[in-house]
Each structure stands twice: as C-alpha cells, then as structure tokens.
Amino acid sequence: MKLITMNSYFNFENTYTYLPKCFFTLQDIEEVPSPDLVIFNDKLAKSLDINIPSNDKKELAKIFSGNFNNKNMNTFAQAYAGHQFGHFTNLGDGRALMLGEHLNKCGKRFDVQMKGSGVTPYSRQGDGKAALGPMLREYIISEAIHYLNIPTTRSLSVIKTGEDVFREKKLKGSILTRIASSHIRVGTFQYAAAQQDIKILKSLFDYTVDRHYSELKNSNEILMEVLKEFSLKQINLITHWMRVGFIHGVMNTDNMTLSGETIDYGPCAFMNSYDPNTKFSSIDHMGRYCYKNQPIIAQWNIARFAETLLPLISSDLDEAIKKAEDVIKSIPETYKTCWLNMMRKKLGLVDKDNEDENIINSLLSWMEKNNADFTNTFIDLMNEENLDQSIYKSNDFKNWLEIYKKRKLSKNFSKSKSLKLMQENNPVIIPRNHIVENVLSSADEGDLKPLNKFLKILENPYDNNLKISNYYKTDIKSGEPYMTFCGT
Ligand code: AMP
Numbered sequence: 001m002k003l004i005t006m007n008s009y010f011n012f013e014n015t016y017t018y019l020p021k022c023f024f025t026l027q028d029i030e031e032v033p034s035p036d037l038v039i040f041n042d043k044l045a046k047s048l049d050i051n052i053p054s055n056d057k058k059e060l061a062k063i064f065s066g067n068f069n070n071k072n073m074n075t076f077a078q079a080y081a082g083h084q085f086g087h088f089t090n091l092g093d094g095r096a097l098m099l100g101e102h103l104n105k106c107g108k109r110f111d112v113q114m115k116g117s118g119v120t121p122y123s124r125q126g127d128g129k130a131a132l133g134p135m136l137r138e139y140i141i142s143e144a145i146h147y148l149n150i151p152t153t154r155s156l157s158v159i160k161t162g163e164d165v166f167r168e169k170k171l172k173g174s175i176l177t178r179i180a181s182s183h184i185r186v187g188t189f190q191y192a193a194a195q196q197d198i199k200i201l202k203s204l205f206d207y208t209v210d211r212h213y214s215e216l217k218n219s220n221e222i223l224m225e226v227l228k229e230f231s232l233k234q235i236n237l238i239t240h241w242m243r244v245g246f247i248h249g250v251m252n253t254d255n256m257t258l259s260g261e262t263i264d265y266g267p268c269a270f271m272n273s274y275d276p277n278t279k280f281s282s283i284d285h286m287g288r289y290c291y292k293n294q295p296i297i298a299q300w301n302i303a304r305f306a307e308t309l310l311p312l313i314s315s316d317l318d319e320a321i322k323k324a325e326d327v328i329k330s331i332p333e334t335y336k337t338c339w340l341n342m343m344r345k346k347l348g349l350v351d352k353d354n355e356d357e358n359i360i361n362s363l364l365s366w367m368e369k370n371n372a373d374f375t376n377t378f379i380d381l382m383n384e385e386n387l388d389q390s391i392y393k394s395n396d397f398k399n400w401l402e403i404y405k406k407r408k409l410s411k412n413f414s415k416s417k418s419l420k421l422m423q424e425n426n427p428v429i430i431p432r433n434h435i436v437e438n439v440l441s442s443a444d445e446g447d448l449k450p451l452n453k454f455l456k457i458l459e460n461p462y463d464n465n466l467k468i469s470n471y472y473k474t475d476i477k478s479g480e481p482y483m484t485f486c487g488t
C-alpha cells in the first residue's frame with residue numbers, strides 16, 4: 001500500500017487526547033474494500049488550508065476512507081452521553097472516528113471526523129457503518145445551512161466504501177468526512193458529570209473554554225459567563241432555524257454543540273407550507289422536536305447543560321442552582337426579542353413598534369390557515385408583482401397587507417434599507433424535500449450531475465436575480481406527508 005503522510009495535507013494536533021482517558025478511545029481506522037470518491041468539497045478544503053490534490057480522485061478516496069497507513073495517528077472515538085427524546089443514555093461515537101484536529105494557517109482549530117468508518121467501543125448494537133443516501137443528505141443540508149449564513153458543521157467529502165450495509169434493504173456503504181469547530185456536545189458534559197469526579201468535569205470545562213470561550217478566560221464569574229454565552233449561541237442558532245423554516249428533527253442533548261453549530265443532520269428537513277406543528281421524523285411520534293417546539297427544547301437542553309456545571313458553580317448546591325436558574329429563566333424572553341427582531345427583518349421593518357408582534361402573528365395565522373408556503377410568502381412580499389396570485393386575493397390577506405404597508409412606511413422608512421433587510425433574511429432557495437430525494441436517488445444510481453447542479457444552486461440562496469426554474473422553488477406535493485428517518 002502506498003504510504004500517504006497525512007501531515008503533508010493536514011496540520012494535525014489532537015489536543016482532545018490530552019483530556020482524561022475516559023473521554024475517548026484511541027482506535028486506528030479500518031481499511032475498506034474499494035473506496036470510490038463521490039464528492040469532495042474543494043472550496044472548503046482550500047478555505048481550511050488543507051492542501052489536498054483535488055483532481056486526484058484515487059488519492060482522495062484513499063484518504064477519506066482511511067485506506068492509508070493510519071497507525072500512530074492518534075485517531076479516536078469520543079465518549080458522550082445524552083438525553084434522547086428525554087431519556088438519559090450513555091452514547092459516544094458509535095460510527096465515527098476523529099482523523100485529527102487540523103490547524104489552518106491562522107491557527108484556528110477544526111475537527112476532521114469520519115462518519116461511517118466502522119464499529120467502536122461505543123457502537124452498542126450498531127454496525128458502525130453509514131449508507132450513501134443519509135451521508136449525501138448530511139452533505140447537502142449542512143452545505144445549504146452554511147450558505148444560508150447559519151452556524152453549522154460542514155461536509156468535506158463522501159466516499160463509497162465498496163461494502164454493502166444492511167438496513168431495511170441493502171445499501172451502499174459510505175463515509176462522510178465532517179468538519180466542525182469541535183464535537184463537544186451538551187452530552188459530553190453530561191458524560192463528564194456522570195463520572196462523579198470534579199477534576200474530570202473541570203478538565204472538560206477548561207478545554208471547552210480554550211476552544212470556544214477563550215475571550216471569557218479572565219472573567220471572575222467564568223462559569224456563569226460561559227453558561228450565558230452558550231445560551232446566547234443556542235438562541236441565535238434556533239432563531240436562524242426558525243427564520244428559514246429548518247426543522248432539525250432530533251434535538252437530543254448529544255446533538256447540541258458547545259460551539260453553537262448545527263450538528264447531526266439525520267431526520268432534518270425544511271418546512272414547506274407554514275404549520276408550527278410540522279415534523280418530519282418517523283420516530284418523533286409526539287412532535288417533541290416539531291418546528292414550534294425548537295426554542296422550548298433548546299431551553300430544556302441548556303438546562304441539562306447547566307445542571308452538569310452545578311458542582312463547579314458553587315460548593316453550595318442551593319446557591320449554584322439559584323444562579324443557574326436565573327440564566328435558564330431568562331431564555332424565553334431573550335429568545336422572543338431575537339425572534340421578533342428576526343421577523344422584523346423578514347418583513348423589512350427598519351425600526352421597532354409595539355404593534356409588530358401582532359402584525360407578525362396575524363401574517364403567520366393567515367399563512368397557517370391558507371397553507372401558504374413559508375419561504376415563498378416572504379419572497380412574494382419582497383416582490384409586489386407576485387401578490388396578484390390567487391392565494392393573495394382574499395380580504396383577510398388584503399386587510400393584513402394594508403396594515404403592514406402602513407406600518408412599514410414609518411418615519412424611519414428607507415426603501416433600499418428595507419429591501420436589503422428582506423433580501424438578506426429571506427432565502428429564495430432552500431433544499432426542498434422533493435429535490436433532495438430526487439438528487440439522492442440519481443446519485444445512488446451513479447448519476448452525480450443533479451447533485452452537483454443542486455449544490456451549486458444552494459450556494460446562492462439569497463440571490464433574487466438568479467435564473468432558476470420553478471422546479472427548485474416550489475413545493476411539489478406527492479400526496480403522502482413527507483417523512484424522514486434517522487441516519488442509521
Ligand atoms: P445520531 O442519531 O446520529 O445522533 O446517533 C445517536 C447515537 O447512535 C450516537 O451515539 C451514534 O454514534 C450512534 N449510532 C448511530 N448509528 C450507528 C451505527 N450504525 N452504528 C453504531 N452506532 C450508531
């Protein structure tokens with residue numbers, strides 16, 4: 001086998017392995033029978049200063065399958081726990097291995113993780129493998145979220161392993177290489193707290209501060225400051241999701257990062273017609289993770305994070321609880337302010353007015369009653385000529401429009417500023433479910449053209465002037481409700 005020296009491509013330094021041993025298991029990557037490159041994110045590689053020959057498909061396939069001499073590279077699987085649908089479980093990377101922490105030229109650190117690379121000590125009953133469809137799905141949606149200007153892990157490559165994986169049927173085994181500013185999860189803190197050793201917990205906390213909260217390092221109240229800052233990162237993230245109609249689908253505490261990036265694209269999907277109860281996941285029977293519940297679940301998850309910190313906040317438990325509760329209780333109000341400001345931008349309101357909440361909520365009720373498409377309604381409000389469509393002919397809508405127009409023309413109104421706000425906050429293109437499915441089924445049959453074309457389109461979601469066919473812009477209803485499945 002040809003020897004590939006990773007350090008000519010990456011600048012690895014695996015600081016996670018300096019944490020106490022309970023946080024990870026060192027494991028070499030297994031070879032796969034016949035690696036074949038499906039997609040490589042050349043732009044992302046360049047932006048991270050990863051110097052890989054992007055036109056050498058064979059070399060890329062070897063690297064991102066683990067088919068190189070990877071002994072002594074300190075590749076590892078992470079241990080974590082988590083509340084899954086409200087139930088606490090010990091978890092960990094059951095089908096992923098960290099290739100390494102790459103430092104770009106400015107010294108910024110990124111995890112490079114292979115997902116679908118085989119069993120680890122955390123695999124439980126799983127086979128450690130992943131299939132082509134779900135890995136390409138993560139690639140598409142995570143890149144879409146990135147170009148929508150929302151914090152997220154990214155996707156660097158997908159390879160087929162040449163192996164079959166068995167779910168309900170035989171599927172093509174694949175590995176996704178994911179880039180994240182770290183993989184520290186609320187569940188990692190829950191795992192640390194469960195060790196019942198304050199030194200272990202403190203080591204994870206200090207490590208997390210170094211990676212994500214270094215600006216708070218000299219604060220006297222660092223624990224409370226980190227908790228507050230983490231809450232703000234999550235509120236910001238959820239507000240973005242609500243803005244574009246994104247439903248994560250599995251907001252378990254192990255799928256919430258300390259970095260504030262969206263992670264673990266399993267059963268996620270974008271909402272078409274506006275309905276606050278929208279959920280797509282086949283296993284989310286109660287709608288725990290439906291669209292409208294996302295901010296509430298975020299608060300619940302942040303509370304689980306706060307609980308893990310209690311022994312570090314104060315040796316007096318009552319005092320620690322009181323301090324943490326103050327932060328948790330303030331979340332709904334902070335979220336509401338962020339949400340209102342975000343909705344104002346979607347409507348091109350350049351200033352604030354007490355009536356705004358009513359105006360926003362009446363539009364949303366109208367949308368819900370009339371099955372209006374969430375994305376397209378805002379596009380139509382940006383382009384007045386679109387308002388002659390039949391859906392906008394009702395008196396209900398006309399009345400609302402009159403109130404909205406009057407409100408919009410406030411004393412601070414500026415046409416260009418208002419339009420700019422709307423254009424920056426209302427995507428013209430989202431990854432519509434029917435297109436994602438079509439692109440994935442073509443890719444499974446070996447035709448990658450629709451995938452590549454779609455990814456190109458998703459790079460400019462706010463470009464109003466882009467000439468794209470209606471196929472990409474409308475919701476094509478198949479008759480059946482759209483359903484998604486977890487990545488397994
Ligand atoms: P996820 O739904 O991807 O967030 O995964 C939840 C947990 O299940 C994590 O601990 C994963 O590592 C684990 N897991 C998911 N799929 C597999 C698999 N095929 N084999 C082993 N572990 C898995």
Ligand code: MG
Nearest residue numbers: 254255263264
């Ligand atoms: Mg997960």
